[in-house]
Amino acid sequence: MHKTGYYTHPECRRHEMGAGHPECPERLDAIQERLLMSGLDIGLTAIEAPAASFDDLALAHDVDYIDHLRLTSHCLIEDQAATGTAYAHMDPDTAMNSHTWEAALHSAGAAIAATDAVINGELANAFCAVRPPGHHAMRRKAMGFCFFNNVAVAVKHAIHQHGLKRVAVVDFDVHHGNGTEDILANDEHVLMVSFFQHPFYPYSGTEKQASNMVNIPVPAYTRGMDVRDLVENYWVPRLEEFKPELIFISAGFDAHREDDMGQMGLTEQDYAWITQRICDIAKRHGKGRIVSCLEGGYALSALGRSVEAHIRVLADL
Numbered sequence: 001m002h003k004t005g006y007y008t009h010p011e012c013r014r015h016e017m018g019a020g021h022p023e024c025p026e027r028l029d030a031i032q033e034r035l036l037m038s039g040l041d042i043g044l045t046a047i048e049a050p051a052a053s054f055d056d057l058a059l060a061h062d063v064d065y066i067d068h069l070r071l072t073s074h075c076l077i078e079d080q081a082a083t084g085t086a087y088a089h090m091d092p093d094t095a096m097n098s099h100t101w102e103a104a105l106h107s108a109g110a111a112i113a114a115t116d117a118v119i120n121g122e123l124a125n126a127f128c129a130v131r132p133p134g135h136h137a138m139r140r141k142a143m144g145f146c147f148f149n150n151v152a153v154a155v156k157h158a159i160h161q162h163g164l165k166r167v168a169v170v171d172f173d174v175h176h177g178n179g180t181e182d183i184l185a186n187d188e189h190v191l192m193v194s195f196f197q198h199p200f201y202p203y204s205g206t207e208k209q210a211s212n213m214v215n216i217p218v219p220a221y222t223r224g225m226d227v228r229d230l231v232e233n234y235w236v237p238r239l240e241e242f243k244p245e246l247i248f249i250s251a252g253f254d255a256h257r258e259d260d261m262g263q264m265g266l267t268e269q270d271y272a273w274i275t276q277r278i279c280d281i282a283k284r285h286g287k288g289r290i291v292s293c294l295e296g297g298y299a300l301s302a303l304g305r306s307v308e309a310h311i312r313v314l315a316d317l
């Protein structure tokens, strides 16, 4: 039977970075409401995400960096109790509150648990509705709303704990997944394909590309049909040649035409189309195994519709 896992955790909703911040808890509400309204939730296997272990995090992040976040969290919990509000800024856009540490552990833990379940055959594939997102988190640096690189941690887990030899990462967020590239560049077991608006935050991904990275920078106002062409011409041949045993998706929906964070022109139909192409490749080479993790997507209505379209294809519903 075709089972699609849906991983999330209550702490993912308690992490927040201040009033008016676009990477807000309401993003998860928008997704949840859309899945309920459409009835799609009935067809999914809902699972509460466990926390990632220190050892798994250390496959992708420096031990000192992990400790720094943990100690910062201890201070925030004390400050929160004393003053009622506490934030620690990692960069101008990226802050921890007293729940961020737990939320980040469960976000990475969702990706790891989904990986285990998909490899063990308990699930056909999975979507992780988690925040904080991960693809800007570097080996030793939080940035761009990200703390732990959920996808990169789970990729390393699949290789080191399950012995997989060929793992692919597909990143369709409007921003370049610089953190994922930082952690996975030159890993012989990994192929990463992406497109991203350029020039644009984080202003990386176009120079000194590692041989296992297929980065396609695209100008602002690129539309869905052009993105479908580049997927067909640049991603699909490399993925078919690589024959991935498992495919991770860094599923950011901020390239949607209604999302003001970026200036690209995708619609939910484009996300469904891209997801179907990835499913086809996963079925041909990797027993259909896909683990998809939420990254960006800030226009709440468009986010809800896009995630619904994405999951509808994953779940074959």
Ligand SMILES: [Zn+2]
Pocket: 173, 174, 175, 252, 254, 295, 296, 297
């Ligand atoms: Zn993004």
